Amino acid sequence: MCTRVMWPDADGSVIVGRNMDYHRDLGTNLWKLPRGISRDDGVKGELTWTAKYGSLVATAFDMISVDGINEAGLSGHILWLAESTYEPRDESRPALSQAVWLQYFLDNHATVAEAVAWIEDNDAQVVQLTDPSSGEVPAIHLALDDATGDSAIIEYLDGKAQIHHGRGYQVMTNSPTFDKQLELVEQWQGLGGDKPLPGSTLATDRFARALYYVGRLTQPKTQVDAIAAMFSVIRNTAQPFREPDPGKPDASQTIWQVVADLTSKRYVFESTTRPNIVWVDLGDLDFSEGSPSLKLDLLSKLALEGGVAGNVSDKFEADGDLNFLTLSLVNALKAGPKPGPKPGPKAGAEA
Template sequence: MCTRVLWPDANGSVLTGRNMDFRFDLQTNLWALPRGVKRDDGVAGELSWSAKYGSVVATAMDIFSADGINEAGLSGHILWLAESNYGARDESRPVLSQAVWLQYILDNFATVAEAVDWMNQTQVQIAPMVDPTSGVEPALHLALDDATGDSAIIEYIDGKLNAHHDRSYTVMTNSPPFDQQLELLKGYEGFGGDKPIPGSTVASDRFVRAAHYAARLPEPSTQLQGIAAILSVMRNAAQPFRTPDEGKPDASQTIWQVVADLTNKRYVYESTTRPNIVWVDLTDLDLREGAPQLKLDLQSKLALQGGIAGNVSSQFADSGPLNLLTIPVMNELLAAAKKKS
């Protein structure tokens, strides 16, 4: 469920791509979020802040920041990791709900190093949530990358924060945890071993395949060539639509892909069910403090006959603020659903 690839030397640009793999449509829209927006941790409101940086994010059901880029060129990507365990609540440490985790990073930091330093110093905890629409509690990890080409993979294993921080960490998928993925990679051709490049959609195979093709990308001569090149890698690591195998009713498929140009501040989105590519240039957006939060309603605009394509920076509209799901609201929704059943 999901693949992320960082290309730190695309002829002077830093590009990152990700596939969103999930078993159902996440009703994703894009949001332009200006500086100065006030938010809190989504748990008890003990940690609150005003956004230092504006950002563009791709949401899940307009209640969860799943992917995005800020105006400083820091990008983040939430992926699934079944082994995630955030540990018992420690009241001495700050906490962020899963829904606001990425947004806090984009709001407050310009580089991977800044974000990792803060997480290591505070030992911030992540509060798991239950998706009110499905009853599933997500198990998540986070990839970060920035305009310098730096990278980090943030995981919580057995309640412990593991921040894998190194510019060489250009690929991330799902299980097993990142340190084990690196060990498995060593067994394949080109990475120290003699196994051929694998072809299945298993996360460990996608990890190898993405690393293999990302290392062989030709230098682009234009921004368009660079974006097309990294999209070709993401498509190679994508999961096709399929009937789930026996005993695996929740098999995922790739539902959308994004590419973030961290140097030129462009965010590219492609749906696999509404296949027009659209992009947003952050420099075309009003991200000044006091500007409204704007939404690009992909659910309706991509479904129109002919849809939308190309630069859609001017098509964001004010439909009210983005309200990320909080744990108190989640509990209310779950209680209401329980009463109905």
């Protein structure tokens, strides 16, 4: 479920693309989040911060940042990794809920190197949250990339962050873990081996195709050429709408995809169910402290006849703050409503 691809040398620009593959709609909207917002870890509120950078994020259910870019050119992408294990809460370590994991880095860091240093210095935990709409417990990993072409893949195994940091880590999909993906990809033609390039929707096959094709892109002449080239790669790794395979009722399909120019800071979004392409130029947005959080309601605008297309930087609207899912809210929803007082006997009834 999901593929992320980075092209770090697109004629002086860094271009990144990702597919969001899931078995149901995530209610995704785009949010403009300004500098100066105060946030906490979503766990116990012990880790707090004030956003140093403004960001543009794609959300799930308006509660979780799953993709985005900040005004410094740092970008991040949440993908599924079934092997993720987070371990019980260790009170001696700082923690971030899954809902704000990506947002913390977009708020606080300008580069991948800064973000990696923070992880290594603080030994922070990631805390799982139950999806209140489905009861699913996400198992996720995170890719970070920046305008210098740097990249990092962060996976939590046995409760500890496993970090693969370097410009050469251009592709991330899903299972198995990233170290095993790097071993398996060498069996294919053009990537070190002699087997024909695979064509299935398996994460290992998507990894191979993405790495193969991004390495064969020709240098673009314009930004439009660069964005189109990246779309051609991630569409090649997209998952079609289909009947689930036997024993796999949650087989995923690509529900939307994003291409971002981290150098010029353009963010391009395409829904596969409401297929209009829209884009946002971060330079057209006001990220100043005190400016409001704004939402581009993709659910309504792209569902309308004709929808919206093209540059939508001026179509964001106020809709309150983006309220991230927290552990306390998840626990409250699990517990259900508290029982109220029992009604007393009706007038005239026997006590």
